Amino acid sequence: MTRASKSKVTPSTTNSIRIPRRNGLQTPFHIVQILSWVLVIFFTVMFYGVENLTLPYIISIALGVVIGLILVVLVFLLFLGAHKDPALEVCLPHIYDKTRVVPEFDRTQRPHVIMDNYCCLCEVEVKLGTKHCRLCNKCIEGYDHHCKWLNNCVGSKNYKLFIFAVGVAVVGILIMTAVSVFAFISTYVPIETTPASGAWWMYEYKLECRLLIVFKFCLELTGIYLWIPLLWYNYTSPR
Numbered sequence: 556m557t558r559a560s561k562s563k564v565t566p567s568t569t570n571s572i573r574i575p576r577r578n579g580l581q582t583p584f585h586i587v588q589i590l591s592w593v594l595v596i597f598f599t600v601m602f603y604g605v606e607n608l609t610l611p612y613i614i615s616i617a618l619g620v621v622i623g624l625i626l627v628v629l630v631f632l633l634f635l636g637a638h639k640d641p642a643l644e645v646c647l648p649h650i651y652d653k654t655r656v657v658p659e660f661d662r663t664q665r666p667h668v669i670m671d672n673y674c675c676l677c678e679v680e681v682k683l684g685t686k687h688c689r690l691c692n693k694c695i696e697g698y699d700h701h702c703k704w705l706n707n708c709v710g711s712k713n714y715k716l717f718i719f720a721v722g723v724a725v726v727g728i729l730i731m732t733a734v735s736v737f738a739f740i741s742t743y744v745p746i747e748t749t750p751a752s753g754a755w756w757m758y759e760y761k762l763e764c765r766l767l768i769v770f771k772f773c774l775e776l777t778g779i780y781l782w783i784p785l786l787w788y789n790y791t792s793p794r
């Protein structure tokens with residue numbers, strides 16, 4: 556290990572000095588993270604307020620319980636995934652030391668942040684597979700990626716939580732997509748017909764409800780055909 560590669564980085568006067576983020580629940584929140592909260596609320600309201608009312612009584616009760624459990628588990632996992640600090644253990648004293656600031660990386664001084672298993676910004680020896688996250692401004696053990704939905708890095712400390720949350724989200728989206736199709740067909744009844752199930756207002760505002768169902772259905776398809784393959788690509792691609 557050369558002396559030069561372990562040398563400190565002098566904070567540049569042109570670069571800003573930043574404090575490392577502790578976890579994804581620390582402000583400022585990312586716009587994608589706020590979007591995930593809005594989506595969870597929208598899906599919950601749409602499912603219980605509109606779509607579930609179109610289902611036969613027994614099925615609506617059963618699916619209401621299943622989706623309720625999925626939502627509770629998903630929100631809990633998202634909270635844990637965002638709350639968990641995936642930083643390398645030796646970086647923790649730096650992160651919780653409010654007097655210490657980390658300089659922004661200056662490429663003119665060194666080609667890489669981590670060289671010879673040493674991070675010049677955190678000033679610590681790091682393990683293999685560690686990466687210094689530019690957004691969190693700290694070293695992440697077993698770095699996988701920086702998740703904008705969690706506004707937190709995914710590393711070896713919260714990787715299982717992340718994969719479990721994705722699995723739960725996939726099951727929830729698949730069930731909701733099937734319910735959306737049923738609800739769309741079910742609400743296509745003549746306005747004069749008395750519905751066998753569902754709330755009166757849903758049939759009175761049939762067009763608005765159907766537009767919302769189509770919008771939700773498009774979001775679900777986006778999740779299935781875009782978001783999940785992207786996550787899978789990230790999961791299988793070399794890190």
Ligand SMILES: [Zn+2]
Pocket residue numbers: 674675676677678686687688692693694
């Ligand atoms: Zn670092």
Ligand SMILES: [Zn+2]
Pocket residue numbers: 688689690691692700701702707708709
């Ligand atoms: Zn990060």
